[in-house]
Amino acid sequence: MPEFYRGSGEQGEAANLRIGGFEPISFCDWPGEIVATIFCQGCPWRCPYCHNPALIPSNVRGKHNWEEVVTFLENRRGLIDGVVFSGGEPTLQAGLATAIKCVRGMGFRIGLHTGGPYPKRFAKILPFLDWVGFDIKASQCDYEKITCAKGSGPKAFESLALLQDSGVDFELRTTVHQDLLTDSMLEKLERELHALGYSNLKLQKFRPDGVDQERLNKAINQTA
Secondary structure, three states, X not given: OOHHHOOOOXXXXXXXXXXXXXXXXXXXXXXXXXXXXXXXXXXXXXXXXXXXXXHOOOOOOOOEOHHHHHHHHHOOOOOOOXXXXXXXXXXXXXXXXXXXXXXXXXXXXXXEEEOOOOHHHHHHHHHHOOEEEEEOOOOHHHHHHHHOOOOHHHHHHHHHHHHHHHOOEEEEEEEEOOXXXXXXXXXXXXXXXXXXXXXXXXXXXXXXXXXOHHHXXXXXXXXX
16 A cells, blocks of 8 residues: 555545545547546435446445555556546545546556536636546536436536546546437537537437436427
């Protein structure tokens, strides 16, 4: 275990990070980079098309402990380009900032997958990030139809503005399920983003792998 990780206090917060999954090597979680991916447990949103529904509950113990992950990364210095914190929603957890600083201190570049539900927390970790994969769900007025969470739209767009102002490299992407995000809703989102100065929106086709099909069918029926 590296010396800068040992001890209590702030570094102890990282040890409490709930890790629902860990991918030791990934070629798709950060375009152009070879990374390890940490899947953080818990998400405040309930998107029906989520392909990691097991990561949604926040009160579930992680499958991996932080010491295990750090020990693995210690042995991968120089072999991978960086580490991506994904989820779930990584910014839900209080120990994320400390975990990021720990991994960055090991010499790894840092990527983050987020939907931006916690703008204040996001602002605090932005200076320590090298790249962000930002999931924008819909136009602000349609946001709750996708996330099933009140007030999610303004928070997401506030986080997106913080990201744009930070100068951190990012990819803006939207998952498209035709029954949930209709053509008119997608056009509305694209107009809204264009008005805010965003032009490179990546559209991700919905994939059924891992999806809670019962919950997805219920959401589709409600919108029909």
